[in-house]
Amino acid sequence: MSGGRRRRALGARWRRHRPLRTRLALSASAAVALVAIGICTAAYFVIRYEMYHQLDLNLTQSATRLVQSDRHPATGVLSGECRYLSAPACAQVVPSDPAEDPRERYVLPVSPPVREVASGQRAPYFSNFTYEGHPARLAVTPIGGGRALELALRADSVERGIRQAALLLSAVGAAGVLLAAALGYWVSRTGLAPVARLTATAERIAATRDPRHRIELPPGPPSREDEVTRLATSFNTMLGELEQSVSAQRRLVADASHELRTPLTALRTNAELLARADRLSPEQRDRASGALGRQLREVTGLVNDLIELARDEEPQPLLEEVRPAALVEHAVAAAAAHWPATPFPLHVAPEAVPVTLPGVPARLTRLLTNLLDNAAKFSPPKAPVEVELVVSGAHLEFTVRDHGPGIAPGDLPYVFDRFYRAEAARALPGSGLGLAMARQIARAHGAELTAEQAPGGGALFRLRFGERTHE
The missing domain is CATH 1.10.287.130 (Signal transduction histidine kinase, dimerisation/phosphotransfer (DHp) domain)
Known part of the structure; x- marks a missing residue:
């Protein structure tokens, strides 16, 4: 197994065996710790750069004063505390040609880059070097005539300041890591508290098989929910x-x-x-x-x-284009044969005859038959059950109206419930499933089935289909 695949496998195993709270705490802690360490590291380099920059400015100013004073010899060491490299800066002039070197020994190091600056082949520069075991800073700048001016200062204070800054920033970074760990733990506890409650509720439902339990939600308006x-x-x-x-x-x-x-x-x-x-x-x-x-x-x-x-839902056989007018006529004829003592006057509006709808003919016939049987069951002998199929706006509407006792206001919300039997229907045959099945079939076909009191008495069932189409 390659190294990359092995690392991925170890990472997947770690995720499987660590809870989400631990992983979130570690992730948040690592993110904050990386930010704290990054800021401390950047601050260290900024401080180091600024301290050396100040030292370089001092060297540059000293070099400018020497050049402007025109008090420097052609070559050799100038006045200055060259023994200790303390202020004022130790200075010496170096020619580009080694043959022009003075007899005196140079105090500061003379390297090929210094000769190149003297000859104009290289730009002025700064560098660090060690003088008698002490850190020092060297500035090299051209002064014309094939010569370069070297100035040096001890950098002990700068190095000491940088070390102190490093120690302080390390302490700050360590404190930041500890704070990150505490914040990660706090974030994991507070952020995953709803998840913990959700998990506890799910486990309690699985143990008791009681779905009445609920998760306690934090107070606040819904618009501020996370x-x-x-x-x-x-x-x-x-x-x-x-x-x-x-x-x-x-x-x-x-x-x-x-x-x-x-x-x-x-x-x-x-x-x-x-x-x-x-x-x-x-x-x-x-x-x-x-x-x-x-x-x-x-x-x-x-x-x-x-x-x-x-099944709690209508089965989905293949749909086909059906003519509601033909289905209504067939259902009314079957109801008239089943209830010979009840007349079924039918009115089909001419504009409803060519209308077609997608549906299942057998299921729609069952729906209409249930409505007609229910109306005939409650109608007095010889009382008509009025059936209409009309077009109302963009909808096709089928209505069945009987002249029976009607539906009590307290029963209207429950007439389509399974096994519901109103007081007036307790003595009549039936199981109380016909209207429930009718509503289920209507919903499966995108139709709306409602019940209401008919004007003048009796019950009125209204079946409204969706957008109609024509052949």
Whole structure:
């Protein structure tokens, strides 16, 4: 394994085995520590540069005064504290040609770059050197006539100041690293506190299987929420939806068991009667057999409805373009055959005849049939169930109106709930699933199904589809 792959593997293993809080604390600490060290390092170089710059200015000023005074010899050492290289600066003149050197020994070092400055081949420069074990600073500048002027000063104070600055900045950097570690720990604790609460809530829900728990949110207006708070808010919203789903599932199971208990009891009774068929008359056997068949069909329909509603969403078979007008006519004809005592006057607006909509014909027929059956069940004998299909603005609207007792205001919000039975419907046949299934099919087709009190009495169901299209 190459070095890069090995480092990546070690990094991935470290991330897996370290909690997020530790990684965040280390990352924040490292970032602040790097900034503190970087600032201290930059400050060190700035201080070093400024101190040497001041020393260079002193040397430059001394060289200028010497050149302007014109008191320097052709070559050789000038006056100055050359023994200790203290102020005033030690100075000497060096020719470009070594043959012109004086007999006296030079005090300051003479190197080829100095000769080059004297001959004009090189610009003036500054350099560091050691004089009798002490640090010193050297300035070399041309003075004309093929000569260069060297000036030197001891740099002990400068070096001492730089060392003191380095020690002070090192102490400051170490304090910055410690402060960074403390800040990283504080940031990890405060920044990940909502995440810790979220994790604790999730673990508590997993242990108790109770979605009623919520994450405590910090006080403050919603506009000032940070990303973690928004995550906690979204998690609370998800928990609310989960709680509603679990409650709906429990209600569905409880209502289904309640609705199935009565027909199953009747089935068992009729089956026990038919088991003793030798003791029954032919009329009793036919009556029990017919009741058993009706109850089987009722239970089969109830179970099928429960299976479809328990999916909590409409299945998505292939859609096709359907003519609502033809579907309404077919559903009304089937309802009239099923409810011979109830007239179904139908009005289809001419502009609604060519309208087509994307949908599933079998599901839409089931929706219309449920609405018509519900209206006929509540209508008095011979009372009409009025059906209309019209175009209202950009929408296609289907309405069913009966002349029964209507819907009480307290029942209106619940008429589309599963297994809901109003007081007036408790004695009527049915499972309370027809309208719930109708609403589910309507939503799957992008339609809106509503119920209201009809003017003059009775109930009015209104089914409004989306944008219509024409062939």
